[in-house]
Amino acid sequence: MRPGTGFITASAALLLTLGASAAFAKEETGYKYARFVLATSDKNGDGKVSRREMPPSGRENFDEIDTNEDGYASVDEIAAWYRSYSRINTKSKE
Ligand SMILES: [Ca+2]
Numbered sequence: 001m002r003p004g005t006g007f008i009t010a011s012a013a014l015l016l017t018l019g020a021s022a023a024f025a026k027e028e029t030g031y032k033y034a035r036f037v038l039a040t041s042d043k044n045g046d047g048k049v050s051r052r053e054m055p056p057s058g059r060e061n062f063d064e065i066d067t068n069e070d071g072y073a074s075v076d077e078i079a080a081w082y083r084s085y086s087r088i089n090t091k092s093k094e
């Protein structure tokens with residue numbers, strides 16, 4: 001199996017899991033997602049995901065994720081982005 005295929009499969013499974021639990025523990029959910037992205041995308045192990053390391057799906061949103069514009073997506077930035085993204089999708093409930 002090529003590495004890319006494994007990442008996509010794992011992402012899809014994780015997103016399904018997160019979707020099911022998104023109604024509660026949103027704070028923790030953001031960090032779970034961020035740690036997952038880091039674990040799968042941080043190739044050089046510096047604890048941040050650069051634009052180059054980011055998979056294509058995340059690269060599209062990289063400017064939104066990297067709020068301090070240092071060129072790296074940190075765990076905090078990914079978690080914050082994930083939470084704001086979830087909020088947009090569940091806005092109609094509020
Ligand atoms: Ca890195």
Ligand SMILES: [Ca+2]
Nearest residue numbers: 066068070072
């Ligand atoms: Ca950053």
